[in-house]
Amino acid sequence: MTEAILTLESVTKSFAGVHALTHGALELRAGEVTALIGENGAGKSTLVKILTGVYRPDGGTIRLRGQPVAVTSAAHARSLGITAIHQEAVVFDDLTVAENIFIEDRPRTRLGAVDWALMATRSRAILKELESDLDPTTPMRQLSVAQKHLVQIARALSVDARVVIMDEPTAALSHREIEDLLAIVRRLRAEGRAILFISHKFDEIEAIADSYAVFRDGAAVGAGRLAQTSRDELVALMVGRPVGQVFPKTEAKIGPPVLEAQGLTRLPEFEGIDFTLRRGEILGIYGLVGSGRSEMARAIFGVSQLGAGHLLLDGQAVRFAHPGQAIKAGIAYVPEDRQSQGAVLTLPIFQNVTLARLGHYAKAGFLSGRKERKTASILAQAMQLKAASLDQNVEELSGGNQQKVVIAKWLATDPKVLILDEPTKGIDVGSKAAVHRFMGALVRQGLAILMISSELPEVMGMADRILVMRRGRSVGLFERATATPETIIRAATDA
Amino acid sequence: MSLSIEQLAADVRADREVHSARKRPFMRWEWLLLLVVLATFGLNSWASPYFLDPYTLSDLTYNFTEKAIVALPMALLIIAREIDISVAGIMALASVAMGMTAAAGYGLPAIVAMGVLAGLLCGALNGALVTLFKVPAIVATIGTMSLYRGIAYAVLGDKVLKAYPPDFAYFGQGYAFSLVSFELVLFLALALVSGIVLHFTVVGRRIVAIGSNPTAALFSGIRVERYRFWLFTLTGGAAGLASVLLTSRLGSTRPSIAVGWELDIITITILGGVSILGGKGSIVGVVLAALLMGLVTFGLGLLNVPGIVMSIVVGGLLIGVIALPILFRQMRAARRGT
């Protein structure tokens, strides 16, 4: 084993009396990738923010090469050789690639002026190291998410960071892009850097990490070599209890078609999509980011308009100019981005639940709080929502419980068709299982679910049939019984 | 198919009871405002022997009713995450429209209708800029503010319009009963309607939802752009109505009418506890804030403080009421931190 570069010993942090971190312990070694694993709210982000100088710890010790250090600011962290690459590409869209790379320390001429020429040259060199021929003078806005991650990594290299923290870097990337990213991580490791890799995806962790650290409820609960640990053991550590079947697919009686799509087209997003969704069925839609899945869902729901094609609901041709019409017709859509599209964070739970069908709780326009609370209460129980009260604002809930509120909102509209767009993205294992169980219960009642997901195990575990999309086109429809991960991946990518 | 929620609840067994007992938080801001209003009232009656005279109190109401009438829809607009800086410009243009209608010899109903209509049209243009052309509201209405008042200047130059029929004076000078002015009654009625709409109806809930998260509101089937458009139009209409009252009270139209009122109107709204970031606010707060502004400026007037100096008080009030709570919170946090 190599030497430990960075060690954390019983680091604590609390906010206004709430403990975010009670026992933060971690050991990062040169030339090693350490996976940081934990449910949402386990204290991972707090730990990252302490390491990058955004927060100051309340107690505990951080040692850098054996010496205790106090990271006082983002700039200080950088000067110590600690740098982070964040989940959403944290970049400056209106600045160039080169300035993004050197944003923390722009090269200067002898007179102290920003040296644009040198900045471009050095950027080109670093990008070449990462096997990219991106032009440093390109404005950031024109880059894809994956390219933006690359620029963030280049930023880490520009300061020769010895400790690189990657906070869910693959969350928004496609399969191919993840492969490229992992290749870069391997190169960084070979150069002797210590890497902290935070991810919810076990496949990636197993592919890249040498060791792991598991956090639960703000404390380190386990660490070790990954090779000697099974996936089940890790999951057990994370949740602190044995988990049963990960995907509790239950068989539901499949009935007649509810929603039929014929040649749905909205150029350049998607073209010629056909599918039939039946009562009691979960139709999975799998595809890489940018394959037009969410765009299609939004066009079905009336957020955007279809260019061509027909949509039949219970055999009747429909077309929605606005989500309100889709809701009335019995379609519900749980959008991809919970916080910005799904929940109204600053409103109480019960007002979120009733928002999509307010007229139902009103007489002559006047709302009945009693009716609203009744519906919200029943749904909250059904979804096993963990909240102090229905009057609690949604922002006070954990990510998983926020998602439950959003789903409850859509169930309250009494839909025939439920479209779920990445229903479990970024939520903890416990909530994930609750959402999956609930989906099973819904289809047993005869609801039809269209589930968009980038997580192959989820799609394969939950869906009765799987529609694969690539570059805006439908490239295959697989039955649950015959689908294999290989056939689906092959269809979704060019391979 | 009808989804039975009850059956679902039984289907997926609940392991936890969710209570709905907690009440809405105590409306601290409104109580604080009420205290300040009472204190100012006491201070005024102590500072001036004439203050408690019924005629003085009746006069006092003229000090804020016109602005407050515009502050009501402004509150709804700001709660919906928009803002209208052009309201005073709209008032000028509406006043010119009325003056010209009167000069052309039309009767009272036409004059009043013209004023309100001009306001509605100006508001609709603001709404169109924001919803159709996607111009940020603050920029759009900074532009139309100059446009509307500019048109008033262009039409009128240094002329004055005052060919109003005698009974036009009722709106701004008349009394509904005894010493209670028509303006006050109109304001209270509008405040009641606004309060009910905002706090108890579907429309109000949707406005709050739009201001809290426009995207989530859109995805929930709310016609966000349509609401925005009508809120701008409504605000314009209220400015037109306020212009009827003000023009009637002054008896004449000049292009400089109501100059700088947008500041007072927005100050009343913010002072009333409406969050400039949208999604939060109450009509009770706005009414109290309007009353407070009226009391403060009227009290200073009694003390012979010139109008321009009052603007220091108004501006200071706006910053003070927002800054002081934040300051206290920070100091408390700092003390707890050490």
Place this chain on the structure above:
Amino acid sequence: MRLHKIDRDVGLFVITLLLLGGVALKFPDFITPRSLADLLDDTAILVLLALGQMLVLLTRAVDLSVAANLALTGMLVALLNQAHPGWGVLPVVILSPLIGALLGAFNGVLVWKLKIPSIVVTLGTLSVYRGAVYVASGGAWVNSNQMSESFLGFIRTQMLGLTVLSWLAVVGVILFALALRLSVTGRNFYAAGGNPGAATYAGIDVGWMQFLAFTASGAIAGLAGYLWVSRFAVAYTDVAQGFELQVIAACVIGGVSISGGVGTVAGVVLGALFLGIIKNALPLVGVSPFWQMAISGLVITIAVILNARGDHSSPRRILEEARP
């Protein structure tokens, strides 16, 4: 995007030239060196103020108090000059930006430390500062006969065919162009407003950058206070009333994004010149000065519509906290 921005500046330049040419076609005197120099002299204050406003807009804030700051500082230095005419112009030139910077810093502190939306802060200080002019002067005017010769003469001094006032604007433009391109602080204004969250991670204190922007905008407004009072040879409470809108208009026409992080010095200068040309051409073309406000209002409205077309970022970011 960079290309796009330059394209935009070029487009505005062409439009400005066309406007100038259009007027000159009918009134050739409009483009003699003499009248162009006059035009620059007349627009110099607007150019300077718009540069300061651009800094504030870059950081996702807005400064509505510039005209009130100008009036207050202008009155204070006019009173100083009246009381001590023998001190000459130097103390005035030094003091006016300092007073202005203090007034601007007050805005800045409220935005930086208390995180109050800038529009609320400056709407409040706008009226406080304006009221303070009255308090300071007791409502009286300071007329040209109460101003010393150097106070009035300094900005009118001719150098190489241009007035000192014009040269101040030229120097301001060059300084801003260099600082925003070549200094780290200058670049950080773009970063802070472009993505406040990312800026914080990159070690840039967004609140501090806003404070700097407000202080700079205030300093410029203060200097402009002297320039204005001297140029129009009078100081009173209502000086430059509503001028903040012209300043913001110059920025908006010049392509500065109200949502922060986007704007060029060239664009702002062209925006200010565009408004200046309209203002100076109107009387020539025989349009009553009463039309001026309506026309500039129309120009602003059209400019924001054109700007909004290309701006896909979320509206009203200026009212949101520029904090992560």
